[in-house]
Amino acid sequence: MRCGLLGEKLGHSYSPALHALFGDYDYELFEVSPDRLGDFLRVRDFQGLNVTIPYKTTMLAICDDLTETAATIGSVNTVLKQLDGSLLGDNTDAAGFEGMVWKSRIRILGRKCLVLGSGGASLSAQYVLRKLGAGEVVVISRTGENNYDNLDRHQDAAVIVNATPVGMYPNTAASPVDLRQFPHCEGVLDLIYNPARTALLQQAETLGIPHLGGLYMLAEQARCAAQLFTGEVIPAIRTQEAYRTLRSRMENRILVGMPGCGKSTVGRALAAQLDRPFVDTDAELEKVLHMPVGEYITHYGEEAFRKEETALLAQLGKSSGLVIATGGGCVTRPENYPHLHQNGAIFFLERALSKLPKKGRPLSLKGSLEDMYTIRLPMYRRFADITVANDGPAEKVAQKLEEAYEHFSD
Incomplete structure (x- = not known):
């Protein structure tokens, strides 16, 4: 067939x-x-x-x-x-969107709902919202009575549904609206599934608004x-199984941590266990810069290096199904977080300071490693979804990382 x-x-x-x-x-x-x-x-x-x-x-x-x-x-x-x-x-989109609403636990009954976009996906979303008893369903389009230039009319909206392609791969930095315009927002549903966390959903997360992306739909x-x-x-339970399986396959595993904590070694072991590509961002940067990272930092300074690193992470973060070992200082630039978070689960790989090497690492040699760790520790924790200690053979630590991911993704 x-x-x-x-x-x-x-x-x-x-x-x-x-x-x-x-x-x-x-x-x-x-x-x-x-x-x-x-x-x-x-x-x-x-x-x-x-x-x-x-x-x-x-x-x-x-x-x-x-x-x-x-x-x-x-x-x-x-x-x-x-x-x-x-x-x-x-039309199975309607059943898909209804399932997404129930999965999100966002309340529709009696709420004012804004649906961004007026295409086929929007029509299905409108149908379901009315079926579930929405108090009002307002469609926002580029032209017409309700458009992006008069969103201030709808500051009382409780639920925002993005049924446009704005924010979809590869233009993942775009967002159709600024959620700060809607102080009464109780939930955000984005029908886009690639990336897993659009810019709109990441803003909802930052603002503490319940949200869900389109993979379940x-x-x-x-x-x-x-x-x-x-x-x-096909039993309905199969949807949840398929959702978890596909999410696990597509979501990047991203390692952050101090220089020398073992991100590359553990990352390669994890990539081998999962049978997926491994990327070492420092190694990739050396291809772009045409010189070793340490030499580039010595010649051009850390700030110039960080700009190059951010540009690389912006591209890598759009990918799916990778294991990525980052440079130890990527967490010092907050703008790197949405790049990594959009399609990735982020692991902080901890290792005892006494086991961190300094040789060949210019930033580790500049001052006290203890001071660097004290400064960066809260940054690693802000970035990380999961913290795992690198306290054994790489293969066992990699296995521990994936077991932690399974619990995290439930």
Whole structure:
């Protein structure tokens, strides 16, 4: 059975890996430009499709039949080729978003909800919010009565839903709104799943607002689509299992800690255990700088080095499924935190000061190592999700890191 995801630009889609967890069928990425869409659909060389930007409303008119849900919402994200070759359009985004709301525990009943964006995903979100008893649902678009220039009208909004691509990979620094404009906000839902923590979600985290990204929605809508593709009932518990599995696979493991604490050694061991790529940021910087890190710092100073380091972390942080060992001083620049946090679980690897080497480390030689540790310790703790002691063989410490991650991600 041939199934897949239809869209114009698919990039780093998680859908093939996700559908492999739900059924034994081929799942491909069909990246089709608007001028080729007609030809693709005429051939109909597929049994089932998921549909993403920009075709969710386009497919509404193309499908031969629609389910009641798709017709009511006005958006199609799942297409099934029936026995006679006709296309049935359905919408599993609604079930996915509803699952996301319940997962987040954000209250909708009676609340004023702002939905950012007016496309197909927005239509599904609006449908669910009204179904769950939202007091008011306001759609914010670039033009029209409610737009980004008059958000001050809606300072009383309790729930913000981002149904736009703003903040999606690779433009991860962008955010559709500033949450400080909404002093009564009780919850933020971002339908984007790559990165795991968009700039909007990271601001919600900073402000202490409950929030959730779109990976759970992706998993639940995929389970519902897989049921249509296979004709089999897939228990709802499988969504949670798939969500945890995919999150674990895609989330970077990032090590921070003092120079010489063993980040590279333990990181390589962890990468080997997880069968994923390992990146040592100092080694990568030496390729960019065309000289050893210590030599660059000696010639150009620490500030120049930190700027180069931040530029590298901004790129690496967008990646998924890496083990990254950072330089000991990356925590001295607060702007590095969102770069690392957007797709990563951050580990502080602690090691006794007496075991930290100084040779070949110019910043460790500049002054007291104890003073450096005293200054940086609160920085490591601010960055870290998990703290693990490097007090044994690298393989065992790496295993301890991953066990700690499993508890953290529950």
